[in-house]
Amino acid sequence: MKKPTKIVVDCLTGIAETTEMTDEEVAEYEEMVANSQPLIVPSPE
Amino acid sequence: MTYPTFSNGQVLPASDLNAIGMWKTGSVTLTGQTTAQLNNCFTSDFDKYKVIYNIRSGSGAASLYTRLSVGGVPNSTAGSYIYGGRYVGFPTVGAADFNGADPQFGFSFFSTSPTAAEIVLNNPYSAIPTPMSGTFMNVNAGCFVGGYHNQNTAYDGLYIYNSSSLAMYGSVTVLGVRN
Numbered sequence: 001m002k003k004p005t006k007i008v009v010d011c012l013t014g015i016a017e018t019t020e021m022t023d024e025e026v027a028e029y030e031e032m033v034a035n036s037q038p039l040i041v042p043s044p045e
Numbered sequence: 046m047t048y049p050t051f052s053n054g055q056v057l058p059a060s061d062l063n064a065i066g067m068w069k070t071g072s073v074t075l076t077g078q079t080t081a082q083l084n085n086c087f088t089s090d091f092d093k094y095k096v097i098y099n100i101r102s103g104s105g106a107a108s109l110y111t112r113l114s115v116g117g118v119p120n121s122t123a124g125s126y127i128y129g130g131r132y133v134g135f136p137t138v139g140a141a142d143f144n145g146a147d148p149q150f151g152f153s154f155f156s157t158s159p160t161a162a163e164i165v166l167n168n169p170y171s172a173i174p175t176p177m178s179g180t181f182m183n184v185n186a187g188c189f190v191g192g193y194h195n196q197n198t199a200y201d202g203l204y205i206y207n208s209s210s211l212a213m214y215g216s217v218t219v220l221g222v223r224n
Binding site: 012 | 075083206209
């Protein structure tokens with residue numbers, strides 16, 4: 001299964017680099033998302 | 046007042062260039078990445094910034110998240126991104142208020158249809174809290190939101206991610222607004 005990728009941009013130089021996440025980075029990302037809180041926007045009636 | 050126009054080969058006066066109100070200080074084109082880290086898009090050159098998002102997924106839907114960062118490290122302090130807003134739905138008009146204190150700003154819920162969001166961030170590069178205001182769409186509603194990040198930290202970047210591991214497509218642009 002293809003791993004997710006990340007992009008890092010240095011806005012001073014304009015250099016952007018896309019790399020595949022390592023297993024550790026994927027685990028860290030999943031933990032970060034689990035600790036993030038979704039924006040609860042009520043549905044209109 | 047008439048505004049200057051320029052032609053090829055013309056020498057550009059400093060006074061005309063210095064009158065330009067906004068400069069692009071950073072941007073990223075997303076071609077399927079799950080996260081985007083923009084470094085050095087905030088500098089001492091400006092104290093006001095606009096961030097404009099145009100993001101969709103290849104499949105699925107997720108909440109769009111943003112954190113302020115310094116040296117490539119996003120701030121994830123619990124409850125430090127504080128906000129309140131109002132939501133008006135379409136096509137059925139229904140309105141509701143929302144607020145929260147989260148470890149990130151959440152703007153929009155995107156899917157294979159692109160979302161649109163625009164926020165103003167003031168003084169992100171100063172070691173004081175960073176106020177935020179903006180507008181965004183959320184699938185079937187238009188929303189406005191305001192709030193602030195309450196840490197006394199000088200930030201130089203943004204970290205953009207989502208509530209799943211969705212690949213993101215589109216772009217994000219950061220503009221510095223001149224005094």
